[in-house]
Amino acid sequence: MEKGLLFVISGPAGTGKGTVIKHLLETGEFFYSVSATTRAPRPGEEHGVNYYFISREDFEAGIAAGDMLEHAEYVGNLYGTPKSAVEDALAEGKNVILEIETKGALQIREKMPQAILILILAPDIQTLEARLSGRGTESADIVAKRMSEARREVTLLDKYDYVVINDDGKSEKAAQDIRTIAEAEKMRAFRNAHLKQKFI
Amino acid sequence: MEKGLLFVISGPAGTGKGTVIKHLLETGEFFYSVSATTRAPRPGEEHGVNYYFISREDFEAGIAAGDMLEHAEYVGNLYGTPKSAVEDALAEGKNVILEIETKGALQIREKMPQAILILILAPDIQTLEARLSGRGTESADIVAKRMSEARREVTLLDKYDYVVINDDGKSEKAAQDIRTIAEAEKMRAFRNAHLKQKFI
Numbered sequence: 001m002e003k004g005l006l007f008v009i010s011g012p013a014g015t016g017k018g019t020v021i022k023h024l025l026e027t028g029e030f031f032y033s034v035s036a037t038t039r040a041p042r043p044g045e046e047h048g049v050n051y052y053f054i055s056r057e058d059f060e061a062g063i064a065a066g067d068m069l070e071h072a073e074y075v076g077n078l079y080g081t082p083k084s085a086v087e088d089a090l091a092e093g094k095n096v097i098l099e100i101e102t103k104g105a106l107q108i109r110e111k112m113p114q115a116i117l118i119l120i121l122a123p124d125i126q127t128l129e130a131r132l133s134g135r136g137t138e139s140a141d142i143v144a145k146r147m148s149e150a151r152r153e154v155t156l157l158d159k160y161d162y163v164v165i166n167d168d169g170k171s172e173k174a175a176q177d178i179r180t181i182a183e184a185e186k187m188r189a190f191r192n193a194h195l196k197q198k199f200i
Numbered sequence: 201m202e203k204g205l206l207f208v209i210s211g212p213a214g215t216g217k218g219t220v221i222k223h224l225l226e227t228g229e230f231f232y233s234v235s236a237t238t239r240a241p242r243p244g245e246e247h248g249v250n251y252y253f254i255s256r257e258d259f260e261a262g263i264a265a266g267d268m269l270e271h272a273e274y275v276g277n278l279y280g281t282p283k284s285a286v287e288d289a290l291a292e293g294k295n296v297i298l299e300i301e302t303k304g305a306l307q308i309r310e311k312m313p314q315a316i317l318i319l320i321l322a323p324d325i326q327t328l329e330a331r332l333s334g335r336g337t338e339s340a341d342i343v344a345k346r347m348s349e350a351r352r353e354v355t356l357l358d359k360y361d362y363v364v365i366n367d368d369g370k371s372e373k374a375a376q377d378i379r380t381i382a383e384a385e386k387m388r389a390f391r392n393a394h395l396k397q398k399f400i
Contacts (some may be wrong), residue, residue, distance in 0.1 A: 009278055041306045064316075085351045119389065121395060121399075123398070124398040124399070125398060125399045125400070126398075134211060140260050146255060150399065151399055151400070154395070154396055154399040155396065157389050157392070157393065157395065157396055158389060158393060159271065159389075160389040161388065161389055162384070162387045162388055162389055163387055163388075163389050163392045163395060165386060166397075180383045180384050180387075181384045181387060183380045183384070184362070184380050184381045184383070184384030184385070185379075185384070187363055187364060187377060187380075187381060188361065188362055188363075189319065189359075189360040189361055189362055189363050190358065190359070193357060193358060195321060195354070195357065195363060195365075196354055196355065196357055197323070198323070198324040198325060199324070199325045199328075199350065199351055199354040200325070200351070
């Protein structure tokens with residue numbers, strides 16, 4: 001069976017990457033790989049759906065065994081991407097999506113060089129700021145912090161394979177762009193070396 | 201203005217690459233760059249349409265000046281791709297197509313690393329042989345020679361960026377595949393480094 005493709009999607013807060021990914025999952029062409037965490041489940045969260053909720057001991061054993069594609073610690077809890085779940089889905093021919101911040105994305109690139117790294121951006125920083133302020137749910141301090149984080153993330157653009165612009169209200173277009181990338185990537189020569197066998 | 205993309209298309213005889221390219225040129229999204237040659241024009245051939253017909257002296261001066269992206273000699277005549285024509289078209293934002301055999305394609309990769317190399321193949325060697333024999337215009341010797349040439353070309357698959365399969369009677373599908381590749385390539389991060397300026 002043809003192996004699936006691994007997509008790692010990053011992007012500053014306010015670029016609407018969650019909505020773009022939602023479109024991709026709806027059609028069943030993409031599979032979302034669930035992360036693992038040591039934090040306790042919140043009400044309504046389910047094991048294997050929102051996260052794999054595991055103990056710190058098991059998480060650390062996973063890191064030691066090389067079964068975390070990437071991991072990071074936030075506010076005293078570990079979060080990471082279990083390798084086996086990703087590899088199983090790829091082996092089944094599924095296109096896998098991981099939504100990961102830039103640092104984790106670059107960790108994955110090292111462990112799985114064939115991963116396709118996509119950075120989702122707003123058209124420009126003014127649009128991004130308008131979106132973040134417009135939410136009205138965050139203080140000016142938080143908005144300023146996110147803007148500075150966005151600036152840092154954009155400097156990592158060259159480490160990514162593709163940039164997809166999510167224009168306001170056009171998340172379906174951005175999702176379509178990612179489908180186009182998936183189609184083109186399937187034709188990449190290095191993924192089709194098996195064709196040589198058909199010409200002997 | 202956004203620069204155009206340079207596509208270098210190769211493929212064994214019998215893969216129908218001429219028909220695929222014809223589809224791409226029809227819609228005006230792609231521009232075919234005319235080659236230069238030292239051979240004399242045949243009846244009906246026009247300078248600047250079929251070839252740039254130039255003297256051996258001018259051709260060799262062009263090579264010495266680095267104005268040939270690639271060149272080769274066949275049956276006592278020189279054939280090559282003038283760099284300036286390609287660069288002018290790219291600067292005008294046109295997507296340029298060059299149809300070049302594998303050796304010339306790899307010469308271009310060295311001179312223009314951003315070129316996109318596409319190898320067009322039949323689904324397998326049986327299909328290719330059936331096509332070549334089916335033409336009925338070539339002797340068994342010529343067919344055998346072309347088949348051996350095809351085998352050699354396929355071993356160079358890894359040097360290409362993409363492989364496009366041209367299934368019998370589906371050249372419009374293969375053309376569409378190349379349009380998909382063009383769309384995806386426009387989103388490649390290294391072609392969008394200018395976006396960083398919009399996030400400062």
